[in-house]
Amino acid sequence: xxxxxxxxxxxxxxxxxxxxxxxxxxxxxxxxxxxxxxxxxxxxxxxxxxxxxxxxxxxxxxxxxxxxxxxxxxxxxxxxxxxxxxxxxxxxxxxxxxxxxxxxxxxxxxxxxxxxxxxxxxxxxxxxxxxxxxxxxxxxxxxxxxxxxxxxxxxxxxxxxxxxxxxxxxxxxxxxxxxxxxxxxxxxxxxxxxxxxxxxxxxxxxxxxxxxxxxxxxxxxxxxxxxxxxxxxxxxxxxxxxxxxxxxxxxxxxxxxxxxxxxxxxxxxxxxxxxxxxxxxxxxxxxxxxxxxxxxxxxxxxxxxx
Amino acid sequence: xxxxxxxxxxxxxxxxxxxxxxxxxxxxxxxxxxxxxxxxxxxxxxxxxxxxxxxxxxxxxxxxxxxxxxxxxxxxxxxxxxxxxxxxxxxxxxxxxxxxxxxxxxxxxxxxxxxxxxxxxxxxxxxxxxxxxxxxxxxxxxxxxxxxxxxxxxxxxxxxxxxxxxxxxxxxxxxxxxxxxxxxxxxxxxxxxxxxxxxxxxxxxxxxxxxxxxxxxxxxxxxxxxxxxxxxxxxxxxxxxxxxxxxxxxxxxxxxxxxxxxxxxxxxxxxxxxxxxxxxxxxxxxxxxxxxxxxxxxxxxxxxxxxxxxxxxxxxxxxxxxxxxxxxxxxxxxxxxxxxxxxxxxxxxxxxxxxxxxxxxxxxxxxxxxxxxxxxxxxxxxxxxxxxxxxxxxxxxxxxxxxxxxxxxxxxxxxxxxxxxxxxxxxxxxxxxxxxxxxxxxxxxxxxxxxxxxxxxxxxx
Numbered sequence: 001x002x003x004x005x006x007x008x009x010x011x012x013x014x015x016x017x018x019x020x021x022x023x024x025x026x027x028x029x030x031x032x033x034x035x036x037x038x039x040x041x042x043x044x045x046x047x048x049x050x051x052x053x054x055x056x057x058x059x060x061x062x063x064x065x066x067x068x069x070x071x072x073x074x075x076x077x078x079x080x081x082x083x084x085x086x087x088x089x090x091x092x093x094x095x096x097x098x099x100x101x102x103x104x105x106x107x108x109x110x111x112x113x114x115x116x117x118x119x120x121x122x123x124x125x126x127x128x129x130x131x132x133x134x135x136x137x138x139x140x141x142x143x144x145x146x147x148x149x150x151x152x153x154x155x156x157x158x159x160x161x162x163x164x165x166x167x168x169x170x171x172x173x174x175x176x177x178x179x180x181x182x183x184x185x186x187x188x189x190x191x192x193x194x195x196x197x198x199x200x201x202x203x204x205x206x207x208x209x210x211x212x213x214x215x216x217x218x219x220x221x222x223x224x225x226x227x228x229x230x231x232x233x234x235x236x237x238x239x240x241x242x243x244x245x246x247x248x249x250x251x252x253x254x255x256x257x258x259x260x261x262x263x264x265x266x267x268x269x270x271x272x273x274x275x276x277x278x279x280x281x282x283x284x285x286x287x288x289x290x291x292x293x294x295x296x297x298x299x300x301x302x303x304x305x306x
Numbered sequence: 307x308x309x310x311x312x313x314x315x316x317x318x319x320x321x322x323x324x325x326x327x328x329x330x331x332x333x334x335x336x337x338x339x340x341x342x343x344x345x346x347x348x349x350x351x352x353x354x355x356x357x358x359x360x361x362x363x364x365x366x367x368x369x370x371x372x373x374x375x376x377x378x379x380x381x382x383x384x385x386x387x388x389x390x391x392x393x394x395x396x397x398x399x400x401x402x403x404x405x406x407x408x409x410x411x412x413x414x415x416x417x418x419x420x421x422x423x424x425x426x427x428x429x430x431x432x433x434x435x436x437x438x439x440x441x442x443x444x445x446x447x448x449x450x451x452x453x454x455x456x457x458x459x460x461x462x463x464x465x466x467x468x469x470x471x472x473x474x475x476x477x478x479x480x481x482x483x484x485x486x487x488x489x490x491x492x493x494x495x496x497x498x499x500x501x502x503x504x505x506x507x508x509x510x511x512x513x514x515x516x517x518x519x520x521x522x523x524x525x526x527x528x529x530x531x532x533x534x535x536x537x538x539x540x541x542x543x544x545x546x547x548x549x550x551x552x553x554x555x556x557x558x559x560x561x562x563x564x565x566x567x568x569x570x571x572x573x574x575x576x577x578x579x580x581x582x583x584x585x586x587x588x589x590x591x592x593x594x595x596x597x598x599x600x601x602x603x604x605x606x607x608x609x610x611x612x613x614x615x616x617x618x619x620x621x622x623x624x625x626x627x628x629x630x631x632x633x634x635x636x637x638x639x640x641x642x643x644x645x646x647x648x649x650x651x652x653x654x655x656x657x658x659x660x661x662x663x664x665x666x667x668x669x670x671x672x673x674x675x676x677x678x679x680x681x682x683x684x685x686x687x688x689x690x691x692x693x694x695x696x697x698x699x700x701x702x703x704x705x706x707x708x709x710x711x712x713x714x715x716x717x718x719x720x721x722x723x724x725x726x727x728x729x730x731x732x733x734x735x736x737x738x739x740x741x742x743x744x745x746x747x748x749x750x751x752x753x754x755x756x757x758x759x760x761x762x763x764x765x766x767x
Contacts, residue, residue: 057721058405059427142583144519144600158516158582165585167740251530251586255736270398271531272724 049279056273069280078256079264079281083288086261089171090239096179098232101186102224108187109194123188125181134248137177138164141249167257170250174258177245182238186231193227194220225303233296240289261285355662357385360649361400362415364390367467367609370682371415377678378669386666404429407654412663415466415647421457423721424650430462431651436664437461442671450687453716454648463648464667465687470642470714471540471632472706474596474614475499475603478626479513488512499630503544506603506633507571510579513602522579524601525572528588529735532727535717536643537605538734541568543715544635549726549756550718554765556756561749568635569745573738585739599623605632607645608685608710611703629703631710644714646685687711722763729755 017025049069051062073079108119125133140146141163149160163173197219205215243262246252252259252267265285269278360375362368368390375386389411391399397417403410404427416424424430433455437443443451446465454465479485480497489497493508500506510522526537539549547565550556581600584591589610595601597613597620613619614627634640649670651663669675676688680697685707691697692708718726730752737748760766 055405056401056423057427058407138583138586144582146583157519162582162585165583165739167742247530249586251528253527253529253735253739254585255740255742256732257740259732267728271728274725 045279048276049283051276053276054273055275069277073281073284082259082261082264089175089260090236093175093178093239094232094235097183097186097235100179100183102190104187105190105194108191123184126184130244131248133181134245138249141173164250165254167254170254170257174246174249182235189227189231190224193224197223226300229296229300233293236292237289355658358412358662358666360388360413361411362388362390363393363396367684370684373682374679378666409655411652412655412659413649413651415649417647418453418716419719419723421462422719425457425462426721428653431653431660432460433462434460440668445671446687447689447711449712449714453644453714454646463650464671466649467646468685468687468711469607469609469645470710471605472608472710473603473605473630474611475628476626477628479602500633502633503541503635510575514579519600521581521601523575524580524584524592524595524604525575526588527576527584527739528586529731533588534734535727535730538572539717540632540643541572543641544639546635546637546639554760556753561753565749566745569737576738608703608707615702629706631706641713641715642710644716722759725759726756
């Protein structure tokens with residue numbers, strides 16, 4: 001009798017942990033880490049953005065100054081200059097990545113010998129560290145011995161432009177590297193979209209004697225558009241915070257020619273140590289990124305709704 | 307989807323203000339000099355202190371210091387641990403400890419620019435009385451004591467690792483009879499190590515032969531941290547200008563006609579006589595330009611010269627390299643931008659540990675310890691060691707280093723130096739590399755913005 005009771009009691013003890021509790025146990029570590037590493041810093045930096053504070057002056061507590069940091073930043077013409085530069089960089093770079101990436105995906109959709117190998121080779125740039133890429137593209141751009149000028153027709157050393165040293169070309173130099181590095185990412189997403197298009201759509205179009213151009217506009221592009229937009233969205237967000245590539249290639253120079261907003265934010269936060277002001281700048285960037293992201297998401301939803 | 311993207315974007319914001327690294331500085335010298343005598347007996351150990359911790363950046367001199375400190379352990383029985391942190395995160399680590407008023411270190415070998423911040427905010431112990439009483443202030447060159455150790459008239463650090471900008475040149479070309487003859491014919495004086503910055507320009511021009519991929523000079527242009535400011539300020543100082551006067555006034559002190567001429571010269575060297583593609587160049591690019599045979603003269607910190615006399619790293623020219631100090635300006639003023647660091651005591655540790663740290667510094671400052679420091683490869687600031695024949699003959703760059711240690715000069719070292727540095731980096735890069743505006747406009751812009759920063763910080767009314 002006692003043995004029977006003990007047998008019954010054991011499973012009861014096990015059941016004392018409910019499914020919900022088990023779920024909580026599994027989720028809690030993630031939530032705690034998320035709160036500690038993301039949510040708390042996020043809100044604390046929001047608070048700091050309304051204060052005058054420098055992290056290297058620990059004895060001087062944050063002093064509440066309301067919207068002064070935002071006011072100062074939004075009325076600083078140099079900040080707007082950096083935003084405009086960043087906008088130019090983002091639009092040009094992401095547009096080129098979309099075109100090149102989509103083109104590569106169209107090419108690799110065809111089945112031919114060595115397709116897998118070429119796909120792997122094309123994907124190599126996205127696996128590399130941006131700092132390493134910055135360092136070796138510096139050599140590639142070198143007017144004395146770099147291969148870039150040679151490939152575009154300057155066969156005599158030192159006869160071509162100094163891509164990183166001339167203000168009019170430096171931004172383009174960064175864009176070219178960014179496109180080289182990230183077009184494969186766009187290609188990868190587009191390729192998965194292209195491969196998911198059912199063959200019967202093309203077969204039906206062929207029966208109707210639709211031209212390849214018509215098939216592209218009416219079948220291929222609409223089918224790939226959601227994935228293409230997601231790729232563009234991710235790349236836009238990433239391009240907005242481009243930092244390591246610029247530091248590796250130009251350091252933001254010459255002058256201010258490649259001083260993107262993330263590079264400027266780094267200087268404010270970690271060279272000038274104006275923690276309050278840099279927090280405010282980070283939030284301004286955040287708002288802009290969210291606004292741009294929302295435009296994309298609306299487009300995406302519209303496409304999906306069709 | 308929208309909500310997910312919102313979260314994604316929020317995460318991005320946190321990442322935007324997260325840490326990014328500053329440039330690193332690598333390897334150091336291999337300067338000899340045998341210890342002449344036994345190190346003096348260390349003072350009695352303060353009660354309860356059996357171990358001391360020194361923080362320094364991760365590079366060869368820190369290893370040398372550890373080796374030297376092992377002798378201290380043998381003599382005194384106090385183990386000294388030199389804890390190394392990569393250059394990129396070193397400052398962040400130290401400032402985090404300051405913020406926490408932590409006792410993680412007993413001594414720290416810190417950059418000269420930190421002095422103002424550490425002194426005014428109470429992180430470093432005031433070493434004035436100690437250094438004067440023990441006579442340590444008399445053992446090092448006045449310039450190193452001023453810039454590595456002094457802030458607001460008080461001593462906060464003992465000069466430990468000296469460093470400054472110097473020059474390397476191709477001795478084989480300078481000593482070539484045909485080159486000498488051609489040079490004299492063109493410029494009217496003998497080709498030799500330049501005596502002033504105008505001769506430096508002439509030599510750079512003379513050796514610039516793009517058809518042979520040979521260029522006269524390579525100078526700092528990098529905008530990332532402080533390189534272009536350090537390079538250009540040599541010229542600004544030596545043309546008779548300065549960042550400020552004793553009253554912290556900048557207007558009329560920095561933006562002078564002479565200073566404008568100095569920047570025009572710097573830009574001329576960059577645009578006409580420097581290998582192409584060095585628009586964002588710092589120590590690595592300088593050594594690369596020399597080792598590849600592209601540049602006849604380069605500027606760099608002395609800490610990076612050992613690679614040039616090493617047959618493995620500089621196989622073509624390791625035995626054809628000479629060194630000289632930064633030449634004077636046309637008016638005779640001669641200064642060199644300093645690097646290097648001094649050792650300070652943590653103000654938050656117990657008085658016993660502070661005393662133990664002072665005892666170590668006293669031992670470290672002794673001549674035998676400094677001789678061994680130099681022998682291990684550390685760049686000593688000790689006057690006697692610097693002037694000794696043993697030291698000067700130890701490496702080809704030591705004579706220039708010893709000379710330079712007498713006229714080093716720093717950028718700002720007040721707590722606001724970061725604010726001031728961003729402005730000078732931007733404006734100097736804009737004029738020198740980008741070619742935008744004039745030298746005078748660049749200096750006027752710097753002077754105006756520096757004045758605003760100094761006014762806001764209360765140094766100026």
